[in-house]
Amino acid sequence: MAAPVSFPPNRDAALDRLQAFVLRAGVDYARDRNADLGPEARSNVSLLSPYLRHRLMTEREVVSAVLARHSFSEAEKFVQEVLWRTYWKGWLELRPAIWGRYLAELDAVRARFRGAKALASAENGTTGIEGFDDWARELVETGYLHNHARMWFASIWIFTLRLPWTLGADFFLRHLLDGDPASNTLSWRWVAGLQTIGKTYLATADNIARYTGGRFAPQGLTTSAVPLTEAPLPAVTPLLAPVSLDPDAPALLLVTPEDFHPESVFAQDRRFVQAIILADRGSGGALSEVFVAAAAHDCAGRVEAHFGCPTRIITGIDPAKLIAAAQDAQVTTIATAYAPVGHVADALRAATPVLQAAGIDLIQVQRAWDTHFWPHAKKGFFAFKEQIPRILGERF
Template structure:
């Protein structure tokens, strides 16, 4: 059985609320800045519902695609609030942490993929299981907050972080559904859907990230934090942690594919990194063209973000661009523009990396190589993301100083 498809309305309202162009993201950052300090620390967990998530930045869709970078956002909030922005800065580092952790354990993504295959077979064979899953996906569980959050996610592509935690906890511990199916339900719908943050947050709630430490949703707390909007009944009072083998030991993250300065280049823009034109390390690059794959823009938010990224790259390098329907077409475009290599943002574990073999093959046939640019932010943060979050948290002052942020 295939994944239950998002309803057509998904993400329709998301664009205004969750910026997916650089300009809109910078405007949002400006607007959010006054409250990024102690106000954020005090109020970030308040959950007021769709259209009223004013206590949080709603920058995740932009950060996820690097329409704005972590470094830029952290620099702005530090300049405005100094150490009073510590809570917000720490949250931004959760993104870096999850990315680095998954880079060091790509098997966790691969085994999630395998589990989904197995669970889809079960959904096809076990009617009771399929009915429980369907009721959850349709928001027909009778648990008021959960059913409401399904509606909100379908309509906007977003849920507040705190709501995501309650949702995932109810999915796993109250409804007794596998975390893997819940992670897919989110990834298919979130406007900020991210392989690392999503998969690992679901594992964290289920008690698989910090072994034995699960997150159990509590009815009274939900009523309090939502201003009395919900009073869920029948929530699990015990967290039965799924019986799974421990995560593998951390390995060294994959090194970026090499590229050469001075070689004519076509930029392949993906939703991994859509502000490469601002990277000082690429300042002297001889860019002959900018290309995107049409398939990368299948989701409306990605299409808008890619269009925005292309516009800025073309304005920066004054070169032609092409929307390509296949890796072969992209290779032919690069060859036609006289390029010797194609450069792209570092492909992290997840769908981005899964697209690589096909692109490498097509480029090789055209006599071209593929290179990746990994940001210094990731190079510095990821080595500290191999254990629990606190090992990275301790390094935050050094990491932001190394990024030139005061």
């Protein structure tokens, strides 16, 4: 039997995986992608998510490589899936209060469920529910779950086990190597009926048996999924206008796990005095933090070679240390790739006034991909996906 898939935490591995998958990204992907035949049989999906999540490789690179080998109509399904990620990022960027709402609810339910047996057995995979228990263990052991398993797991967590969705989202975010504040939070909300208001996702034994090739057919799942409710959604907030970095100003480069490919954010001839690489994403559990820390080291090697500057790895965003590093390097600008809504953005927002008081500007440079796609995430994915061919054709 083949070994379960693993995710070497470096860009070369990501590029190799893309090359190996690209021919299967057309009609094969559209036909087979929903099957979860187990951790040893994942050739029907790309397994690129941990790399895309931390931008060891970019959405643009993946879509370009796929469209170089397939027509748009052949690869439409795959391209749309990659763009789901962009859509969720844009949706949350337009409604950052939903991230704050998730964190506040999580704090409240964590206190209520401290020591709760039902929560421990869901996370340890000892509920007795076939499939669900296997996915809980697979998640902790590998840091990955197939998309369909994520949907079934979230549905059983919310509607059969009746556990708070925020605790499930937190369990995923800690363990998934691709754990992402937007894709994860908004997918859990979608299953719960909060995202497409009133529309829930109900996992059934038949559907699970069909798409797991008969591996699992859990008994006793609930047959009704009544949507959760919440306060109305906040109004859309304007996106921040992209800012640019003075090409001549000496600057320190800050790289975070939101974007481990600064080589394609900043101009090739840009000279940085020093680069500081953040090696934790602020949300991780065991495996995901190991992945991020190793990916940070991979990034440091590339940054040194590309920008010709010394690098330093740090954990945690401590404004006092950033100020000391900027002062040592005699610069008043710290440049970083834009951090979208999530833990890193929260930490940067908290650090900004402290840096400013010390005369240091933090400049967050946005990728053109995000600048062009995010404004179209105001409504549902259907309206968003209509824009994909035009934006790809005109801009990328």
